[in-house]
Amino acid sequence: MSKPVYGRVGRFAKWLISAPPLVYLLIFFALPALIMMFAAFRFPGDYGGLLPLTEVDPETGKQTVLITLDTWRDYLTFENFGRFFEDAIYLELFIKSFWYAGLTTLICLILAYPLSWLIARSNKKTRDLLVLLVILPFWSNFLIRVYAWMIILGPQSYFSRMLNGFLGWFGIEPVSLLFSQFAVIIGLVYVHLPFMVLPLYANLEKHDMSLLDAAQDLGANAWQRFWKVTWPLSLPGVWAGVALVFIPALGMFAIPDLLGGTNSMMIGNLIKQQFLDSRDWPFGSVLSIMLTLSVLLLAAVAAWAGSRHKKKD
Amino acid sequence: MKYWLVMLALLAGTAQAADELNLFNWNNAVAPATIKKFEAQCRCKVKETYFGSMEEALAKLSAGAKGFDVIGPSNYGIPPLAKQGLLQPLDKAKLPNLKNLNPAFANTPLDPNNQYSVPYDFTVTLVGYNATKLKEIGVQADTWAVVFDPAILAKIRGKVTVLDDPREVIAAALRYNGFSANSTNPDELKKAIATIKAAKPYWAAFNSQSYIKELTLGNIWVALGYSNDMYQAQQDARAAKRAFQLAYGLQKEGNGMTADSFVISKSAPRPDLAIQFIHFMLEGQNAAEITNAIGAGNPNAAAKPFIRKELLAVPAINPDATQASRLEQLADQDGKTRRAWNKAWTELKLQR
Amino acid sequence: MNKVSRWVWGAAIGVYAFLYLPLAIVVLFSFNDSNLNAEWVGFTLKWYVMLFNDEVMLEAALNTLGIGLVTCVVATVLGTLAGYAMYKWRLRLLPVLVLTPIAIPEILMGVSLLIFFVMLNMTLGLVSITLSHIAFCIGFVAIVVRSRLQGMDESLVEAARDLGASPAMAFRKITLPLIMPGIIAGALMAFTLSIDDFVISFFTAGVGSNTLPLEIYSRVKVPMKLNPEVNAVSTLLMMLTLSLILIVSRVAPNALRAE
Numbered sequence: 069m070s071k072p073v074y075g076r077v078g079r080f081a082k083w084l085i086s087a088p089p090l091v092y093l094l095i096f097f098a099l100p101a102l103i104m105m106f107a108a109f110r111f112p113g114d115y116g117g118l119l120p121l122t123e124v125d126p127e128t129g130k131q132t133v134l135i136t137l138d139t140w141r142d143y144l145t146f147e148n149f150g151r152f153f154e155d156a157i158y159l160e161l162f163i164k165s166f167w168y169a170g171l172t173t174l175i176c177l178i179l180a181y182p183l184s185w186l187i188a189r190s191n192k193k194t195r196d197l198l199v200l201l202v203i204l205p206f207w208s209n210f211l212i213r214v215y216a217w218m219i220i221l222g223p224q225s226y227f228s229r230m231l232n233g234f235l236g237w238f239g240i241e242p243v244s245l246l247f248s249q250f251a252v253i254i255g256l257v258y259v260h261l262p263f264m265v266l267p268l269y270a271n272l273e274k275h276d277m278s279l280l281d282a283a284q285d286l287g288a289n290a291w292q293r294f295w296k297v298t299w300p301l302s303l304p305g306v307w308a309g310v311a312l313v314f315i316p317a318l319g320m321f322a323i324p325d326l327l328g329g330t331n332s333m334m335i336g337n338l339i340k341q342q343f344l345d346s347r348d349w350p351f352g353s354v355l356s357i358m359l360t361l362s363v364l365l366l367a368a369v370a371a372w373a374g375s376r377h378k379k380k381d
Numbered sequence: 382m383k384y385w386l387v388m389l390a391l392l393a394g395t396a397q398a399a400d401e402l403n404l405f406n407w408n409n410a411v412a413p414a415t416i417k418k419f420e421a422q423c424r425c426k427v428k429e430t431y432f433g434s435m436e437e438a439l440a441k442l443s444a445g446a447k448g449f450d451v452i453g454p455s456n457y458g459i460p461p462l463a464k465q466g467l468l469q470p471l472d473k474a475k476l477p478n479l480k481n482l483n484p485a486f487a488n489t490p491l492d493p494n495n496q497y498s499v500p501y502d503f504t505v506t507l508v509g510y511n512a513t514k515l516k517e518i519g520v521q522a523d524t525w526a527v528v529f530d531p532a533i534l535a536k537i538r539g540k541v542t543v544l545d546d547p548r549e550v551i552a553a554a555l556r557y558n559g560f561s562a563n564s565t566n567p568d569e570l571k572k573a574i575a576t577i578k579a580a581k582p583y584w585a586a587f588n589s590q591s592y593i594k595e596l597t598l599g600n601i602w603v604a605l606g607y608s609n610d611m612y613q614a615q616q617d618a619r620a621a622k623r624a625f626q627l628a629y630g631l632q633k634e635g636n637g638m639t640a641d642s643f644v645i646s647k648s649a650p651r652p653d654l655a656i657q658f659i660h661f662m663l664e665g666q667n668a669a670e671i672t673n674a675i676g677a678g679n680p681n682a683a684a685k686p687f688i689r690k691e692l693l694a695v696p697a698i699n700p701d702a703t704q705a706s707r708l709e710q711l712a713d714q715d716g717k718t719r720r721a722w723n724k725a726w727t728e729l730k731l732q733r
Numbered sequence: 734m735n736k737v738s739r740w741v742w743g744a745a746i747g748v749y750a751f752l753y754l755p756l757a758i759v760v761l762f763s764f765n766d767s768n769l770n771a772e773w774v775g776f777t778l779k780w781y782v783m784l785f786n787d788e789v790m791l792e793a794a795l796n797t798l799g800i801g802l803v804t805c806v807v808a809t810v811l812g813t814l815a816g817y818a819m820y821k822w823r824l825r826l827l828p829v830l831v832l833t834p835i836a837i838p839e840i841l842m843g844v845s846l847l848i849f850f851v852m853l854n855m856t857l858g859l860v861s862i863t864l865s866h867i868a869f870c871i872g873f874v875a876i877v878v879r880s881r882l883q884g885m886d887e888s889l890v891e892a893a894r895d896l897g898a899s900p901a902m903a904f905r906k907i908t909l910p911l912i913m914p915g916i917i918a919g920a921l922m923a924f925t926l927s928i929d930d931f932v933i934s935f936f937t938a939g940v941g942s943n944t945l946p947l948e949i950y951s952r953v954k955v956p957m958k959l960n961p962e963v964n965a966v967s968t969l970l971m972m973l974t975l976s977l978i979l980i981v982s983r984v985a986p987n988a989l990r991a992e
Contacts, residue, residue, distance in 0.1 A: 081900060082822050089815035089871055093830040096868040097842075100849035101833070104841050114716055115461035117443035157731055164731075179751070182744035199918070200978065201749065205756040206925045207974050208967035209949050216755035216762075218591060219771055223600055244539055246600070247586035261752065262925070263873075266918035270881045273914045301884065308880035312835070312873060312922075319838045322931075325545065329586050333730040339838045344436035345547065346723040347443075347461070347716070349844070356841040363836035364829065403940045408951035409958055428941040431951035441936055444844050445851035448940040590953050598771050613957055621769055675955070 108353035109144050116347040119143065148354045158338075158355070162362070165335040169317040172256040176264040176313045177306065179257070184268035184305075185298075188275070195273075202265050210259070214326050217255055221245040221327070251327040256317050263316070264309040271305025272298075307370070315363055335359060400425040402654040406453035407432065410502070410641065411662070412674045419661050425654055442467055447648045450655040456491045456640045457548075457713040459498050468497045469647050475656045478663035478683075486640060486680035489710060498642035499659050501668065502677035505697045505708060506549050506637040509592075509611035511602040513625035514540075525557035525632045528605050529576050534583035542595065543605040545587035547726035550577065552637040552711060553605060562637045563712040567721070574725050581729065593617070596627055608697035612676030631696050635707035640680060672698065763964035770961050780965040787962065790948060794970055796859060797928050797945040804866040805924040811867070812874025812923070813916050817908075819875065820882040831872045842869065843936030850937065857939025865937045866927040873926065874919030881915030882908075928970070945970065 111119040121135045121143055135143045152158050187198040205213070220227055223244060232242040245251055275298065283293045321336035335355070342352030402423070404411070408431040416427050432438035435455045442452070443465060454462065462468050473479060479487075479499065492498045510522040518536050526533055528543060543550050552562035554573035564570065585601065593614040595601035604611075611629035618627045643662060645655045661667060665683030672679040672688050678698045679688060685699075693699045700708060714722070762770055766777035784790060819828055834842065846865045850857060889911075893903040931946040938947060945966065952959040 082818070085814050086818035086822070086824060086827055089811040089818070089875070090827055090830065092811055093827075093834070093868065093871060096846070096849075096864055097834050098830060100845035101837060101842065103848055104845035112716060113443070113465070115464040116439055117465065157728055160731060161727075179744075179748050182741045183748045186741055186745045196982070199921070200975070202752065203921045203925055204971060204975065205752050207928060207971040208756060208759050209945060209963065210929045210931070211946075211949055211953070212759050212963055212967050213755050215591070215770065216758040218594075219758055220754060222598065222771075224598065224772075244585070247542075247588075258751070258755070261748075263922060266922055267877045267880055267915075270877050270915040270918040274881065274885070274911070304880040304883035308876045311832070311876055315832075315835045319836070326590060330581050330584050331730060331732070333727070336838060338727060340840050341723055341727070343440055343840050343844060344434070346720055347436070347439070348720055348723075353841065356838045359838060360833060360836045364832065367832055405940075407954060408948075409955040430938070430940055430943070431947070432935075433951040433953050437935060440844060441847065444847040444936065446847060446857060446936075446939075447851070448857070594769065594771060597769060610954075616957075617769055621767060621774075675957075 104349075104353050105357060107349050108148055108357055109146065110350050111143065111145060112348045112350050118349055148350045151351060152354050152358060161333065161335050161338055162358070164333075165318055168253065168256065168334060169314050169320075171253060172260060172317045173264075173310055173314040175253070175257045176261050177309065179261060180264040180268050180309065184265050184272050187265075187269050188272035199266070199269060202269075203262050206259075206262055210322070211326075213258075214255060214323065217251070217258065217327065218246060221251050221254070246327065247329040248327075249329070249332055251329075252324050252332045255323040255327045256320060259320075259323065260313040260317055263312040267308035267312060268302065268305045271302050271308070275301055307374070311367070318363065319359060400651075400654075402427045402651060402658055403448055403450045404429045404453070404658075405432065405438065405449040405451070405646075406430075407641070409675065410453055410671065412670045415662075415667050415670045418667070419658060422661065423654060423657055425651075427658075447646075448650065449646045450649040450651050451658055452644050452646055453501070453641055454644060456489070456498070456500065456642055457711055459492050459642060459644060460713040462644065463492070463497050467647050468644050469649065469652065470496050471499070471645065471659070472656060476660050476663065478660050481663050481665060481668070481681050481683035483680050483682045485705060489640075491710065491713060492642070498644045499663060500640040500642045500680040501662055502671050502675070503638055503640040503680055504677050505608040505631065506544070506553060506605070506639070507608055507611070507629055507631055507697055509596055509604050509606055509614060509627065509629040511596065511599065511625050512628040514599075514602045522603065522628070523630060523633055525553055525634050527603055529554060529557050529580045531579050531583065534580055537602055538583045539585050540600075540602040541584045541604070542586050542588040542592045542601050543584060544592075544607075545589045547722045548711065548714075549637060550587075550605065551722055551726070552709075553632075556632070556634045556636065556709070559634070562635070562709045563714075565714070565718045570721065570725065574729065577729060578732065581732075587730070597621065597623070599623065599625060608695075609675050609677040611697075612695070616676075629697060631700070631704055631707065633707075635709060637711045638708040639711050641677075759964050760968050762961050763968045765961055768957070768960040770959075770964065780961040781969075783962045784965045784969070789943065790945075790962065790966055793943040793945045793948040794966055796943060798970065798973065800859060800863050800866060800944065801924050801928040803863050804870055804927040805920050807863075808867045808870035808923040808927075809874050809916060809920040812871045812919055813878050813912075815871060815875035816878025816915075816919075817882065817912075820879045831875045833872075834869045835872045835876075839869075839930075839932040840936075843933040846933065847936040857937060858942040861937045861939065862934050862942065862944065865933050866930060869930075869933065870923035870926055873922045874916070877919040877922070878912055878915045881912045881918075885911060924974075 107118055113119050122131050122133050124131050183202070187195055190198060219225060222228060223246065228245055231245070235242065279297055280293055283297050288296065319336040319339070320334060321340045324332040324334050324337055339352050339355045339359070342348045342355060402425055404427055406429060416429070420427055430449065435458050438454065439458050439461055442462060452462070476499070479495070482499070486500045486503070488494055508522050508527055510527070515522055520527060520533055520536060528541060534541065551570070551573050554576045555562050555564050555569060558569070558572050558576060560569045560573070588595070592601060592604040592606050593610050596604055596614045597617045608629065611627070615627045615629070618625070643659045645652055649655050663681065665681065666687045668679060668681035669684035669687030671677060672684065672692060676692065676698065685693070696704050761773070763780055764776050764778065765773055766779070767774040815827060815831055818824060819831065850861050855861060890903050890907050893907050894900070898906065929946060931950055934944050934947055938944070949963050952963070
């Protein structure tokens with residue numbers, strides 16, 4: 069891989085380049101997030117929020133710290149984590165969400181690959197336009213786009229009627245598309261598709277065509293050229309796309325809310341419920357930590373597998 | 382442009398414009414014309430910030446968001462706000478119009494003696510339905526059975542939605558079983574959950590966002606939802622000249638009811654304007670404009686003469702004594718009950 | 734080859750159709766003479782008239798565009814630096830910090846940023862929304878840029894260095910143009926994420942700092958206001974952004990193109 073840059077200049081460059089994003093993320097992401105991570109060990113307030121650790125005297129305005137070495141047990145607890153493990157429904161919900169997100173990612177990859185390949189292969193002028201055309205629909209409002217899908221999937225749409233007419237020929241009962249798991253998957257694929265196309269395009273754009281020509285000269289057919297040349301070279305782009313689709317899809321709640329039926333709940337809905345309806349921020353934080361950890365674990369395993377694979381080559 | 386001005390203001394540390402009332406409320410709850418009238422009267426500017434969900438607004442305020450003068454929460458949001466020390470008591474001496482309030486809506490358990498809040502509208506959780514279709518099939522909607530009884534649901538399978546809200550749906554199931562909507566008894570909760578479990582396979586979706594549209598389009602025939610939404614659906618269906626009629630009515634087992642109120646934030650920059658606004662909104666005509674605009678019920682007795690006639694004929698907006706006695710204001714739950722209900726709700730949704 | 738490329742073309746057109754079917758409905762219904770937003774009735778411009786008289790909606794649209802552009806620029810710069818650093822050096826903390834904001838549930842991030850800003854005694858408003866948007870957009874840019882860099886031919890950079898170019902010069906003249914498509918892809922994603930964000934904006938917004946998603950979501954409960962005016966503003970915002978990009982690419986063609 070890349071050669072490390074040594075010496076004082078190199079270290080200075082490393083600092084100069086990595087510090088701005090690092091500092092920004094530390095201040096505006098890590099610090100605030102740690103506050104809420106810490107909430108996972110606290111008790112919910114009786115009326116929402118968290119059980120306060122300090123108390124302000126209404127008359128003097130003096131603040132007293134309630135949590136001390138003697139009383140910390142009344143303010144800090146592992147119980148919230150215990151609740152996660154003592155009931156199978158949370159695990160079940162995790163598995164279901166991973167399945168939805170995985171399926172979404174796979175469909176996105178299948179849809180995005182030919183499109184990205186085509187964009188990357190077209191001439192420079194049309195290329196920019198084609199990329200822009202991929203993202204353009206996503207500058208209209210999310211809710212309005214999903215409402216449009218509700219019209220398309222609704223029982224009175226041409227699409228539904230045509231499909232059911234077709235199924236009727238085979239004597240199959242008419243199906244209802246809206247408010248179903250099918251609608252949820254369609255919605256998830258739709259909102260995440262550009263996040264697969266763009267990284268893939270960014271990767272495929274740099275491929276050297278002469279490699280493919282050489283392969284063709286050596287008698288490789290189209291499938292072999294794809295499988296032996298294009299696909300392995302595009303893997304970094306595939307991984308980037310998979311990460312940018314799978315991870316956000318995992319935490320999605322708006323799509324199941326809008327398009328789902330009576331059993332389309334995902335882990336994102338549960339987390340939202342904890343922060344809002346349940347007013348149970350500590351448990352919401354526990355679920356968030358579990359979700360984040362599982363994603364990081366998955367990423368670490370993927371990176372490890374990737375590096376092992378490379379060594380074998 | 383404005384963006385940069387704000388940036389500059391922030392850098393310079395300048396204070397905000399002085400005569401400004403900041404309102405944090407449901408979108409459109411107060412009609413724009415009413416706001417204009419108040420602006421002229423107080424010679425100030427009203428700046429509105431909206432929320433679309435009570436729990437979202439509560440979470441935001443619990444986390445410490447400041448800068449609002451008047452907040453317009455649903456009544457079950459008052460205890461959490463008050464107990465967290467986020468509200469200031471109302472100075473009754475400055476609210477002579479308080480006498481206009483219908484006694485049935487004053488001094489409720491959610492805010493004894495109206496220490497913090499003045500109600501301005503109320504909505505009833507009820508059944509809205511496609512009257513034409515239900516008549517064809519011969520199904521009555523004056524009972525919760527239309528949403529919960531599998532024998533009836535079998536005729537309207539896949540044509541029913543209920544709110545995506547454990548508080549509302551479990552409350553309705555409790556009433557259907559003859560219990561209080563505010564029950565904290567675990568056995569009664571169990572019965573209500575069993576009712577929902579049996580009915581769920583016949584429902585199309587848990588839907589809080591688009592049932593009005595689905596009703597108006599004829600995709601859904603029965604929806605458990607809010608009275609003001611049903612009023613809207615009815616109006617829309619008429620405007621679109623549908624071949625069917627939409628209707629909504631109270632259920633004989635009784636309905637849950639939620640009022641919305643004005644409260645003053647503890648950190649209000651302008652409490653003087655805030656109390657002026659609340660007093661203004663208690664005037665009969667101003668209060669009536671809310672009902673006329675969104676079809677919600679009105680807790681203000683002095684508003685009645687100004688409310689449109691056809692609205693007064695709707696039981697969910699203007700219930701008679703018997704009907705009113707069957708309305709039950711949804712209480713704020715204690716943490717334990719709240720979590721138990723939500724967990725039950727999650728299990729329900731996961732079950733196939 | 735011909736058969737294959739015909740197949741690829743077919744698939745690509747199918748995907749474009751999938752992307753544009755809902756958009757067609759959004760745009761079409763902005764001209765529809767029915768406030769139901771569900772079936773075609775007849776042509777009208779009344780929603781656009783209503784929109785141009787609706788100061789609240791227009792201000793929200795402008796705020797959204799402003800926040801989106803600032804977020805896009807800052808997140809792209811920071812994200813590109815992060816992506817480059819992650820490719821160049823073996824770092825421990827940065828990759829985790831880049832990935833976590835994408836993985837963490839939005840609502841937790843929204844609440845925690847709100848608590849953080851309140852602790853800092855900062856006035857909530859467009860600034861706090863922008864700062865938050867940048868935080869969750871950096872990762873998207875960084876991941877794309879790094880994947881673009883992976884497997885890049887280092888020999889060009891080395892050749893430039895051998896010819897006496899400083900590292901900064903080599904980066905600007907060789908690396909930057911090479912990774913430009915990745916940067917553009919990242920910038921487009923950052924802009925899109927910002928203008929469509931609801932949850933984090935809701936929590937970090939202050940008094941009167943309205944954005945389009947906030948305005949539209951608050952109307953969900955007020956169906957009479959959730960009418961095709963919303964489609965009109967969506968259509969308009971889309972056209973505005975598109976023309977902005979086209980103008981920029983005309984005035985400074987090299988700013989957007991990889992050469």
